[in-house]
Amino acid sequence: MxxxxxxxxxxxxxxxxxxxxxxxxxxxxxxxxxxxxxxxHYAEVIEVRTAPVVRGSFARELITNGRLRAVTEATVHFRVNEMIKEVNVINGQWVNKGDLLAVLEEFPFTSRLERALDQVERTRLELEDVLLGHGYFLRDSLRVPEHIWNMARIRSGYNAALNDLAEARYQMSGTRLKAPVSGVIAGLEAKPHNHSSAYQNFCVIVDNSQLEARFPVLESETSMIAAGQTVEVRPFAARDKSFSGKVTGFDPRVDEQGMVMVRALVDNPAGELIDGMNVQVIIKREMTGQLIIPREALVLRQGRQVVFTLQDSLAMWNYVETGLENSRQFTVNEGLTEGQEVIISGNFNLAHETRVKRAD
Incomplete structure (x- = not known):
């Protein structure tokens, strides 16, 4: 069972x-x-753009921030104090050297000038009397011995009268305020019918046709900079615009933060830049014999640098080690050779041996 x-x-x-x-x-x-x-995966063909790995000159970049200052700037003061009669300019107006900016009340100064002229004439008569006492005429001043001539000028008060006349003329000229340099009027606050002593100065004249960029760099980076070197200047207010400048020199002192102040001259013929503007300064230095790829070719995978190359219609994964970099390129120390085609678009989602084709 x-x-x-x-x-x-x-x-x-x-x-x-x-x-x-x-x-x-x-x-x-x-x-x-x-x-x-x-x-x-293998059936899908991704369209990519490529660029060759080249060996050549690499523009090493040093990027820092700075500020623009006018090369020519003049603060215009009132030389004499009196009531303001005229103000002939406004802020933002361009003036040429010698243009009349303002006029002060002239009467007190014309009166003093006339008194000084009278005093010169009186002392001239005194001078002639003193010379006659020594047997000379004023018209014969070239024959008068020097010691007698000097004594007569002092005793008659003629020298003092001439000094007073020069001072009166100088003060009289101060009633007509003229531009000491060409440039744009700034900081103007003075108004007619006010006393000049109410203002610390009349205005500032700024020539913006040529500006100086002042910017700090680390002391270790000063080896990249030399007088006459070209720099690129970009204002923060208009980053799409670029201006060329030349290094004029740098302060041979290092501050407490380990920075050195550098100066560069920037031409501004169109007047687009203004005094005090904040700018970005890019300093470039050519380094020859470098293996170079575009920045777009480099991607990060699991914390490592990767570049895809195009080989037989496949995207090949390459670990690389980069060196220097600027805003457009990297130098490559390991992982690539000159002449390889690196993928610079559509490479963020690629895998090893993904089928690709070069875009037309």
């Missing part, structure tokens, strides 16, 4: 069989999905 199978074990056996079937189906489905994904 055949042995009886325990009925309690039958459900357990069926359960194991069912679980094994489900797992097998799942593995098969996963394998099919992976296979399908690979087929789809």
């Amino acid at each position: 055949a042995p009886l199978i325990c009925s309690s074990r039958i459900p357990a056996v069926f359960t194991v069989i069912i679980l094994m079937t489900v797992v097998a189906c799942g593995v098969q489905n996963d394998n099919e999905a992976a296979s399908l994904a690979r087929r789809e």
Whole structure:
């Protein structure tokens, strides 16, 4: 008689069989999905742009911030104090050297000038009397001995009168305020019918046709800078605009922060830059014999630098080690050779041996 199978074990056996079937189906489905994904992956052709790896001169860049200052700037003061009669300029107006800016009340100064002229005439008569006392005429001044001539000028008060006349003329000229340099009027606050003593100065004249960029660099970076070197200046207010400048020199002192102040001359013929403007300064220095790739070619994968190269319509994964960099390029120390085609677009989602084609 055949042995009886325990009925309690039958459900357990069926359960194991069912679980094994489900797992097998799942593995098969996963394998099919992976296979399908690979087929789809290799079937998709991604369009990319490329650029060659070249060996040549690399423009090393030093980027810093600075400020523009006018090369020519003059603060115009009132030389004498009196009521302001006229103000002939406004802020922002261009003036040429010698232009009349303002006029003060002239009467007190014309009166003093006239008195000084009278005093000169009186002392001239006194001078002639003193010379006559020594046997000489004023018209014969070239024959008068020097010691007698000097004594007569002093005793008559003629020298003092001439000094007073010169001072009166100088003060009289101060009633007509003229531009000492050409430039744009700034900081003008003075108004007619006010006393000149109410203002610290009349205005400032700024010549913006040529500006000086002043910017700090680290003391370790001064080796990149030399007098006459070209720099690029970009105002923060208009970053799309660029101006060329030349280094004129730098302060041979290092400040407490380890910085050295550099100065560069910037031409501004169109007047787009103004005194006090904040700017970005880019200093470039050519370094020859460098292996160079565009910045767009480099991507980061798991914290490492990767560049994809185009080889037989496939994107090939290359680990690289870069050196120097600027706003457009990297230098490569390891991982690439001259002449290889690196992918510079569509490379963020590429995998090794992804099928690609070069864009027209």
